Amino acid sequence: MxxxxxxxxxxxxxxxxxxxxxxxxxxxxxxxxxxxxxxxxxxxxxxxxxxxxxxxxxxxxxxxxxxxxxxxxxxxxxxxxxxxxxxxxxxxxxxxxxxxxxxxxxxxxxxxxxxxxxxxxxxxxxxxxxxxGKGARKITPAFLAEVAKVYREHGEKNPTQAVQRAFDVSPRMAGNYIRKARDLELLPEVTDGRRKR
Structure with missing residues (x-):
């Protein structure tokens, strides 16, 4: 053997x-x-x-x-x-x-x-x-919808940190995901740190 x-x-x-x-x-x-x-x-x-x-x-x-x-x-x-x-x-x-x-x-x-x-x-x-994870995660509308959901669920307390933790990314990448979700109108725009209604 x-x-x-x-x-x-x-x-x-x-x-x-x-x-x-x-x-x-x-x-x-x-x-x-x-x-x-x-x-x-x-x-x-x-x-x-x-x-x-x-x-x-x-x-x-x-x-x-x-x-x-x-x-x-x-x-x-x-x-x-x-x-x-x-x-x-x-x-x-x-x-x-x-x-x-x-x-x-x-x-x-x-x-x-x-x-x-x-x-x-x-x-x-x-x-x-x-x-x-470079190149592993595709930024699709479905993925950005998940980002928006996490963001909204934590909208009153550190939503960007919640996105960062949920997707195990840097603060910069979490901000990038959030910006792209806003570009698709999945999240409202912000002015001076406050969301537009």
């Missing part, structure tokens, strides 16, 4: 690995492992950091992050939390394992793993775009 083989990539401060048999999933023009474990071992008394990264619904994400002190190591401090950039961790780690699809036909697909800092930077950029 064939053994399931882990794939491990070492980097300066630790390693990332996939379990044997981890399926590959498509994200843009890349194939990524569905799950990756990242380990930054304890060094010089520093806490050990472990992260579980997964691709869910086409979006690479950090699903678990833990810190652990060694028996004789120092405690976990606020600076340990500040030193971790989740976006950077997810994008760079998945970029290490990414394979670029170069041919796709009905019955098969060919992908290659590009090497070098430029190739990894491009892979990280594509993964970052997938995480931000």
């Amino acid at each position: 064939p053994q399931a083989v882990k794939t491990r990539i070492n980097f300066e401060t630790g390693y990332a690995e996939t379990e044997g048999g981890t399926p590959l999933v498509r994200v843009g023009d890349r194939l990524l492992p569905q799950r990756i474990t990242v380990v930054v071992p304890c060094r010089a008394g520093q806490p050990r950091i472990t992260a579980r990264l997964e691709v869910l619904d086409g979006i690479p994400q950090c699903r678990e992050l833990s810190f652990a002190s060694l028996e004789n190591g120092r405690e976990i401090k606020q600076l340990d939390l500040r030193d971790i950039s989740i976006a950077d961790l997810v994008e760079r780690t998945f970029a290490l394992f990414s394979q670029r699809v170069i041919l796709e036909e009905s019955d098969h697909m060919v992908a290659v793993q590009d090497f070098g800092s430029g190739a990894r930077a491009e892979a990280a950029r594509i993964i970052g775009q997938a995480r931000k």
Whole structure:
């Protein structure tokens, strides 16, 4: 019976690995492992950091992050939390394992793993775009009707923030959605911060 083989990539401060048999999933023009474990071992008394990264619904994400002190190591401090950039961790780690699809036909697909800092930077950029949802959300009249509904439901208290939370976007993008909904007359115009009746 064939053994399931882990794939491990070492980097300066630790390693990332996939379990044997981890399926590959498509994200843009890349194939990524569905799950990756990242380990930054304890060094010089520093806490050990472990992260579980997964691709869910086409979006690479950090699903678990833990810190652990060694028996004789120092405690976990606020600076340990500040030193971790989740976006950077997810994008760079998945970029290490990414394979670029170069041919796709009905019955098969060919992908290659590009090497070098430029190739990894491009892979990280594509993964970052997938995480931000760029190009994934189509701004249709039906979508803008949903935006208008959320806005109206929270019209008396921070409607723009409600749109931001409901669609998981930046304040600027929420404002853009609201403006487009107004352009379609799904919401009333505003003057000096007050809605026209």
